[in-house]
Amino acid sequence: MVTMKEIANKAGVSVSTVSLVLNGRDEGRVKSKIADNVRAIATKLGYQSNPLASSLRTGRTHILGFISEEVATTPYAGGMILGAQTAASQFGYMLITVSTDGENSESEEIAALKRYGTDGFLYAKMSNRITHVPSSLAKTPLVLVDATDSLGKIPSVEPDEFQIGYDATTRLVKAGCARIAYVGCLEPLIAQDDRLEGYQAALRDAGLDYDDHLVVNVLNNGPALTAVSDLFDAEHPDGFFCFNDARAWYVYECAARRGLTVGKDISVVGVDNHRVFAETLEPMLTTVELPHFEMGYWAVAKLVSIIEGRSMDDVSWPATTAPLPPIDAPIPAKIHCTLIEKTSVK
Structure with a gap:
């Protein structure tokens, strides 16, 4: 495994400089020419970051939990989970999906995900509805998918x-x-x-x-x-x-x-x-x-924006059937669904 020390020796800089560059904390602290050279050497040597070490430094595991009530067993689950997984991968996170079948099961799954140090949660319902969010999720970064909380305060996304x-x-x-x-x-x-x-x-x-x-x-x-x-x-x-x-x-x-x-x-x-x-x-x-892929993707993007405190203005959004709402859309964010023309209309 390639180490930061090897990259530092090749680049003729300190290990701390390499750490700043490879952890994205070089702006204003390392000259751009030096930073570009460090990245080029790291790529050439095949450097890969250590997720465990990174989590110890940052306090983040880059794990997101997807809690669903029967979503994983419906015909539309694939699109929603694919959208969430696509966004999670793009932003450098791992998505763990669990399906629940009642309050006891839900509590156990949430507790298990928290033991992994999950950074934030997606909470999805089988169909668009008002929902009461479990108290165990009250103080964690959270986005609702195809649901709205009863007080209208938690970020959520749903079809228009x-x-x-x-x-x-x-x-x-x-x-x-x-x-x-x-x-x-x-x-x-x-x-x-x-x-x-x-x-x-x-x-x-x-x-x-x-x-x-x-x-x-x-x-x-x-x-x-x-x-x-x-x-x-x-x-x-x-x-x-x-x-x-x-x-x-x-x-x-x-x-x-x-x-x-x-x-x-x-x-x-x-x-x-x-x-x-x-x-x-x-x-x-x-x-x-219905925008299942879009809801999953947007929900993860919103969740990451909350976790990292970023605007997502620099994000390259994927081509989707329905246009994605802005990341700062009012609660609930509504997706304008696309009418698919076939042959049943004269």
């Missing part, structure tokens, strides 16, 4: 649910739909309330009246299919904005039973860009993609 409803409905308006239905969710979720508000606002801005007879909120399976079927027969919508891609399937099924062609006789927009539905339904479903 209102804009999802607005953009999806506006797309149907632009397709010439005049009777646009909303197939919503019966569960009390932030996403449900905000997407419904976005739907109503888009209708209003288009000069269309809101009609609650065109709104049906469902859970799943037989009762959901029956409710959507009744909506078809009673209200004859020509456009459907669906809470998610799974609910769009009921619309496709009801259309087929009536000899209607999606993308021709009626138009449908979903939410999720869920591969099972969005890529296998025929015609392929136009849908709003």
